Amino acid sequence: LIGSKYKMRILSKKYGMGEIEEKYNKVLKQHIHDIAADKIQFEELETRKYIDLIRMNSQNAMCYFTQNNDVELLLNAQENFSRIFEDIKNATKSIEVMYYIFKAKDNVGKKFLYLLREKASQGVKVTLIYDGIGSLHTRMNDFEELKEAGGQVYRFLPSIVKSFLLINYRLHRKIVIVDGKIAHTGGINVGDEYFGLKKINKPWRDTTIRLTGYSVLSLQTRFWSDLVFLQNQSFRKKNRAKLKFDEKLLKSFYSPIENGNIGVQILSSGPSSPNDTIKDGYVKMITTAKKYLYIQTPYFVPDKTILDALRIAASGGVDVRIMLPGIPDKKSIYAISLLNVAKLLKIGVKVYLHSGFLHAKTLVVDDHVSSVGTANIDTRSFSLNYEINAFIYDNKFAIKCRDTFLNDIKDCTIFDVETYSKRGLWKKIYESIWRFIAPIA
Structure with a gap:
């Protein structure tokens, strides 16, 4: 009723990087033509089977397919922040940070800011972006010492009033880039709860990845596109000069590390995108599956397209398994999630409820294609939030994702038709009520 994606598309066009995007698209068209003309030499022969997914x-x-990458799978906040902090300590040129939630007063937030301040004081260029709605209790003055040390801090959206009026649109991306050579993304934000320190959702299971290779350039391009969008917005000074993606910004890009042979595509989506690109990628992965499809997601509020794709895959003999939290953080959305997976139980889809709060957003298909990122399986992630996912084409990495899923089953209970049918009348009514707002939950 109060939101419009059209409005965000106008803002993106007005404050975006029109000139550089036009040049980028011309080069990308040649890349797409080469894929269609079968001119791409695949490092792993099996990847050729998924050329239609890559092309789509x-x-x-509008993303590149690169093959000189290395991808590390990280399965909890301890592993995630240990690697991030190690990379930050070794930074010599630049550190770019973007989070939906950045709790500056939590222990992990304090340590994060301490390291950023140290690096900024050493002359490293530090840029931090956080979402104003996701980080509702975080204030700009929490970053005062970082700014005094030379760091730059931006809030999306910068005006509290504008943020409220555009509350539907959230910067849900999580990105850390160090020296243009190493990148991190996935489901984990900056907050102590991600370590499973709160009894209400303990233990906490999450997934992130650490990337090196030319895929880092794609993540860095996304970061700087969002930064320029924020810098160019003029909520306080109407006549503020528009910034451009010029030589000054291009100096922030450095030669990536080429030490792998994993195929990666970085997909970003949001209300300013013409298509629901990550959702389309998910649908294509589902319809491509021949043997199995394993999904981990904290929220399962798909539209009819996703539900139909899963139903068709399962009916065709694909081993479809979905893992959800056993302990919800939002009871209303959890009720909708159970209602949705219940529709799939009768056609053979296996559903597991993790013993704690499962926050990972992963898909893996047939020991070769995986997706790890920030997008949940719901309309908000597909259409309203600014999200980012890595689509990874590699046999060894996919097997790691598969084995992680199978290992997580040990900490799960099976959710079946019998279990679901035992719920009381009140729960049935509760689910029916919340189903009305499911699209924007």
């Missing part, structure tokens, strides 16, 4: 993602999300 390139065309739909």
